[in-house]
Amino acid sequence: MFAAVPFTLNLNQTDMKNKIHTHTSLEPMLKVNAFIVETSRELIIIDTTLTMSDSIALKQKAESLNKPIAGIVLTHGHPDHVAGTYNLDPKGNIPIYALPSVKELMEDTEEEKHKQWSGMFGSEWIPKWVYPNQMVHDGETVSIAGVNFFVIDIGSGGDSDANSIWLLEDENKAAFLGDFIYSNNHTYMNDGSILRWLANLERLSPVLKKFNKYFVGHGSTADFSFISKQKEYFLNYCGTLLDITKGTGTFDEETKKKFEQKIISDFPQYGCQFMVGLSADKVASELLSKSLILD
Numbered sequence: 361m362f363a364a365v366p367f368t369l370n371l372n373q374t375d376m377k378n379k380i381h382t383h384t385s386l387e388p389m390l391k392v393n394a395f396i397v398e399t400s401r402e403l404i405i406i407d408t409t410l411t412m413s414d415s416i417a418l419k420q421k422a423e424s425l426n427k428p429i430a431g432i433v434l435t436h437g438h439p440d441h442v443a444g445t446y447n448l449d450p451k452g453n454i455p456i457y458a459l460p461s462v463k464e465l466m467e468d469t470e471e472e473k474h475k476q477w478s479g480m481f482g483s484e485w486i487p488k489w490v491y492p493n494q495m496v497h498d499g500e501t502v503s504i505a506g507v508n509f510f511v512i513d514i515g516s517g518g519d520s521d522a523n524s525i526w527l528l529e530d531e532n533k534a535a536f537l538g539d540f541i542y543s544n545n546h547t548y549m550n551d552g553s554i555l556r557w558l559a560n561l562e563r564l565s566p567v568l569k570k571f572n573k574y575f576v577g578h579g580s581t582a583d584f585s586f587i588s589k590q591k592e593y594f595l596n597y598c599g600t601l602l603d604i605t606k607g608t609g610t611f612d613e614e615t616k617k618k619f620e621q622k623i624i625s626d627f628p629q630y631g632c633q634f635m636v637g638l639s640a641d642k643v644a645s646e647l648l649s650k651s652l653i654l655d
């Protein structure tokens with residue numbers, strides 16, 4: 361199911377340089393990023409933001425470039441990356457690219473996410489998702505607007521149950537990683553698979569080393585050094601969790617608070633602080649699962 365990752369990618373040095381624009385949401389909690397790859401004639405949108413205002417702003421930014429949108433790429437199926445497609449392409453007329461597993465995850469979770477969040481976001485919540493209409497698979501090279509992307513399906517072990525990364529095959533040496541790496545932000549780990557996430561980081565290191573800029577869902581543009589930073593974050597988080605709960609993985613109000621304070625003090629510059637407590641019980645249950653401990 362998962363193709364071996366190639367060690368040489370076809371980087372065409374004669375391409376005119378395509379421009380990459382980062383669109384950071386104004387929504388204050390997640391500050392999710394979407395990206396516009398601008399070629400000489402067309403645009404490619406990578407992820408589409410969460411809220412009404414931010415996705416309308418993304419659309420306006422695209423319109424200001426005066427070029428048509430040739431395609432939309434969805435890296436993974438969380439609302440903050442897919443909901444805004446509704447404002448860019450309400451009827452799904454533009455090619456929308458994603459893994460089948462990303463589409464399935466959207467189908468399985470759309471209703472639940474609406475129930476969970478629409479009250480809190482009110483009129484900013486996007487009422488209907490637009491689904492991917494172009495299926496892509498692990499190891500495929502996808503050509504959009506004359507630009508090639510190499511797609512890797514990493515399965516679970518990113519911040520959702522289905523994740524892809526998109527490697528741009530031009531002189532930018534840019535990798536679009538979705539939420540595989542959180543750049544100077546606390547990480548959402550509430551979908552679990554942390555061991556697999558660590559393994560994916562290790563596995564993809566040789567390939568990602570060839571890329572200069574990592575465009576990530578939350579935080580500023582990252583680079584290769586962020587792979588070890590992400591691994592360290594997971595190890596610190598899991599180790600601190602076991603330490604503070606004395607190996608039980610069971611929190612009470614006091615230990616939860618102590619845990620959150622410790623992680624926040626260990627990473628003082630990191631944003632998205634609410635993620636620390638949000639993921640704690642899920643990660644604790646993973647650390648205590650029978651498959652991960654020796655009798």
Ligand SMILES: [Zn+2]
Nearest residue numbers: 438440539577
């Ligand atoms: Zn995200």
